[in-house]
Amino acid sequence: MPSNRRRRRTNDSFVVQQSFPVPRPTTNPYLVMLASSLDSIAGVTVRNFTWRGALLGSYDVFHVHWPEILVAGHSPLKALVRQALTVLLLLRLAVTRTPIVRTLHNLELPSGISGRERALLRLFERQTDLFIRLNPETPVRDDRQYALIPHGHYRDWFAAYPQRESVEGRFVYFGLIRRYKGVDTLLDAFRQLPGDVSLHAAGRPSTVERADDLRRRAAGDDRIDLTLEFLDDGRLVDTVTQASLVVLPYTEMHNSGGALTALSLCRPVLLPANPVNERLNAEVGPGWVYQYHGALTPEVLATTLAEVASRGPIAPPCLDAREWRAAGLLHYSAYLQATNAQAIRQLDAARG
Known part of the structure; x- marks a missing residue:
């Protein structure tokens, strides 16, 4: 890892401006554990997001996770204000030549967004200096820089909570309930399954209509x-x-934090078959990741x-490759890589 980096300031701290605010109870634990792993590195300071801090503060790198959150709002007026602030933020990052690092949690832009939001997200993408892949199956482009950093596990996060014995024949779904x-x-598949089995589906639906539909089906x-x-x-544990x-x-x-949550709590998980989940199966060892092809059917549930x-x-399950101490160091290395890439571009531009 490079140690003779150039500083934007005279002090010793390498400051990472994250795109998420001070954590709340509903904050994704991934973000909290990432910040903690970075804070444990000597000479690294993590700042949580505020518009004032992002626009006026001094930092070495801007790390964005879900940029669509920055440009969205609960009302048209709030969305417009946040979009204007995003334009100012991107201008500020360009003028100060502050590198942007983005974690690719999702492969595609969100559905149902406005044309203005889509244009801003494309602009964010073009200005990004380095993309972090959470697994080797994330596609790459020749004109981009990447770092591969596996999603960390949740064992330490949930260690303080008491665990229950598994209930025979109990299926569980948990997490935010979106259409996909x-x-x-x-x-629908479970209802066709005979016998002494049970299903607990737990999580907040994304819309009232979705909640009503699930109640009708159950x-x-x-x-x-x-x-x-x-x-x-x-309650989740x-x-x-x-x-x-x-x-x-x-x-x-x-990229499924849900699958890693189940495995971190030593519970087997049934997932749709794809190359990412096949890699996960090979990584954690036999008997933990089960996969199905095509539609989820009562037969798939019963057989699994x-x-x-x-x-x-x-x-x-073996989760040795997902320790957070290593993830923090790999992120720091990625930030330095992005900073060096920005400096090289500046040098090339100066040379004409």
Whole structure:
């Protein structure tokens, strides 16, 4: 790792301006653990996001995770204000030649956004100096710089919470409920499953209409328990550890913190088959990641549950490549790489 870096200021601190604010109970633990792992590195300072700090503060690198959050608002006026501030932020970063690093949590732009939002996100993309891939399956382009940093595990995050014994025949879904998460498909498939089994689907639906639809699908089957609200960490651990099998039937899955949560809590997980999940299966060891091809069916649920029940004692999932201490150091290295790339571009421009 380079040690003789140039400083924007005379002090010793390398300042990372993150795109997320001071964490709240609903903040993604990934962001909190990332900030903590960076703060543990001598000479590195992490700043949480405020518009004032991002526009007027002094820092070495801007790290953005979901740039669409910066340009969205709960009302048209608020969205317009945030979009104007984003333009100012990008101008400020360009003028001060501050590198942008972006973590590629998602492959595509969000659906249902305005043309103005789409244009700003494209501008953000063009101005980004380095992209962080969370797994090797994320596509790359020849004209971009990348760093590969695996998504860290959640073992330490959940270590303080008591775990429950798994309930025989219990399927569990947890997490934010969006259209692409496939919870409606899970409910429909489960209802066709005979026998003494149960399903607990827990998480906050993205819309009132989605919540109403799930209640209609679950009506009349007392084996289904719906908890349609945000789960704090203690309730999440309680819910997940009661599972015989966690089911995450996403129609789009590239980076899943949910799968890593289940594995961090030593619960097997059923996922749609794709190269990312096949890599995860090979990484953690046999008996933890199960995959299905095509549609989620009652037969898939029954067969996978039977496989889990018959597997016998096995070693815990191997998550050694996802330690947060290493992730923090790799992020720091990526920031330095982006800073050096920015300096090289400035030198090339000066040379004409």
